[in-house]
Amino acid sequence: MKRKPTLLHKALPKLLYIVSAIALWQALIMIFKVKEFVVPSPISVFQSLFSKELVAENTWWVHIRTTLVEIAVSFSLTALVGFFLALFISWSKLLRGIFMPVIAVLNSLPKIALAPLFLIWLGYGFTANVTIAIIVAFFPVVLNTIAGLNSVDEDLLDLIRYLNASKLQIFLKIRIPNSLPYIFSGLKVSATMTVVGVIVGEFVASSQGLGFLIKDSQAMMNTPPMFAALFLISAMGLGLFALIDFLERALMPWNTEKTGSAT
Amino acid sequence: MQDERKPLLSLKNVKKTYTTGGGELKALGDVTFDIFPKEFVSIVGPSGCGKTTLLKIIAGLLPKSSGEIIIDKEDFDISREVGFVFQKPLLLHWRKVIDNVLLPIEILKKDRKAMEERARYLLALVGLEGFEDRYPGELSGGMQQRVSIARALVHDPKLLLMDEPFGALDAITRERLNIELLRIWQETGKTILFVTHGINEAVFLSDRVIVLSARPSRMIESLDIELPRPRQQEVRVQPEFGAYALEIYKSLEIG
Ligand SMILES: Nc1ncnc2c1ncn2[C@@H]1O[C@H](COP(=O)(O)OP(=O)(O)OP(=O)(O)O)[C@@H](O)[C@H]1O
Numbered sequence A: 001m002k003r004k005p006t007l008l009h010k011a012l013p014k015l016l017y018i019v020s021a022i023a024l025w026q027a028l029i030m031i032f033k034v035k036e037f038v039v040p041s042p043i044s045v046f047q048s049l050f051s052k053e054l055v056a057e058n059t060w061w062v063h064i065r066t067t068l069v070e071i072a073v074s075f076s077l078t079a080l081v082g083f084f085l086a087l088f089i090s091w092s093k094l095l096r097g098i099f100m101p102v103i104a105v106l107n108s109l110p111k112i113a114l115a116p117l118f119l120i121w122l123g124y125g126f127t128a129n130v131t132i133a134i135i136v137a138f139f140p141v142v143l144n145t146i147a148g149l150n151s152v153d154e155d156l157l158d159l160i161r162y163l164n165a166s167k168l169q170i171f172l173k174i175r176i177p178n179s180l181p182y183i184f185s186g187l188k189v190s191a192t193m194t195v196v197g198v199i200v201g202e203f204v205a206s207s208q209g210l211g212f213l214i215k216d217s218q219a220m221m222n223t224p225p226m227f228a229a230l231f232l233i234s235a236m237g238l239g240l241f242a243l244i245d246f247l248e249r250a251l252m253p254w255n256t257e258k259t260g261s262a263t
Numbered sequence B: 001m002q003d004e005r006k007p008l009l010s011l012k013n014v015k016k017t018y019t020t021g022g023g024e025l026k027a028l029g030d031v032t033f034d035i036f037p038k039e040f041v042s043i044v045g046p047s048g049c050g051k052t053t054l055l056k057i058i059a060g061l062l063p064k065s066s067g068e069i070i071i072d073k074e075d076f077d078i079s080r081e082v083g084f085v086f087q088k089p090l091l092l093h094w095r096k097v098i099d100n101v102l103l104p105i106e107i108l109k110k111d112r113k114a115m116e117e118r119a120r121y122l123l124a125l126v127g128l129e130g131f132e133d134r135y136p137g138e139l140s141g142g143m144q145q146r147v148s149i150a151r152a153l154v155h156d157p158k159l160l161l162m163d164e165p166f167g168a169l170d171a172i173t174r175e176r177l178n179i180e181l182l183r184i185w186q187e188t189g190k191t192i193l194f195v196t197h198g199i200n201e202a203v204f205l206s207d208r209v210i211v212l213s214a215r216p217s218r219m220i221e222s223l224d225i226e227l228p229r230p231r232q233q234e235v236r237v238q239p240e241f242g243a244y245a246l247e248i249y250k251s252l253e254i255g
């Protein structure tokens, strides 16, 4: 038995890596005297986070909260709607025959390009943002869940069919648990896409949030808050990813030996 | 003697033809036999003659093409009274061993709580005490197959259908499980229909061995094995044992 690595043990290399990257960044800026509106130094990026001036007409906290809530709401809806839609479509051959082509066609659309349309249909703000993020993100969950529900070994179904299992039982006892790994890999892809969708939504149809802040600061060539916003966004993305990873381990304890670290 | 009792299950002229893209395939030519309560019957036959097909038809997993399967109707509901041990263990890898064993209970909507005791007893019976909370991935092939036997017994079926359950195991494990199976059979009073490729295994276990011909299969022999019970490994070296095996071997050659 190996000793379990402590949290510090695991985090230390990553921390070192980040610190040296930031140091290198600062050094390069100072050596080459890069202008701040091109690439700001890490110090000014950090300072911009704490400046008392309003960024894009609001405090940092308002933007952060807006983006966080939008990500949380659109990802939860993506996961829920995606899962149940996949369940519905997988319920029978007939439903699959009707809906799979529709899904395939919709999935082939450049979804981000639809964002301006949703601005027209839903107006500025939260609803349009969340809708855009869902449209962008939800196909991986749907398609992966459908694949998982249908990738069951026929013999495994015989195992309970001879006991006259109902269709609901076949789904609950076999198809759904069998599809969990597929669902989680779909969720991970969707998580990244949700963040993209939310930010694009804020570019197009919002006056709040980190996406809006980036666009607004860009108009004034104010790069430090843009960089700060970028880091905050990727931290949110990583956080969401970590949350899914945690749920995956918690919900699939039989899998922990095999999967190891997913990041 | 046996024939005066009422059969648990009668197959009369059961036929099965598969229709595939490539045309028709006659798997079961014409199969007729009875199984009596508490009997241990083995089916041997060449590969591809339809043994798995036959078990699946009995279990209601496949439709037959023609013929009749008569079951002792009064108190024999086939979906509640059959336990099926498949050739592969087919454990659900996301369920702990005990939850795998309890799967039929959940499907049949019986009281899970009340049956947990029984599941533990059955796991002990197949020699897996202490493994209740492991996941199937942590067990060896032979242990997995024993879990699947416990699972097939958990809803207390009258009839056990076993499809080459020990086929994939090494000889030592297989012979040990044979002894265990006989013990379980004697302790629980089940009727067992056992498919195997092993002639010796069939003789060792059975009251009666049914020999099927190659496709389209017919029954070419039904041989009563009158070796004394309980049987231990020593039975295998008795001259009668060899004589029975030889007879089965010969009818397989002819058929
Ligand atoms: N679903 C199916 N569709 C078409 N043909 C099938 C199907 N299942 C089995 N068969 C064919 O029916 C025949 C009997 O198959 P079965 O699996 O019952 O044989 P078996 O006696 O169990 O063989 P083995 O001893 O190798 O397990 C084989 O020739 C097989 O190719």
Ligand SMILES: [Mg+2]
Pocket (backbone or CB within 6 Å): B051, B052, B053, B163
């Ligand atoms: Mg077979």
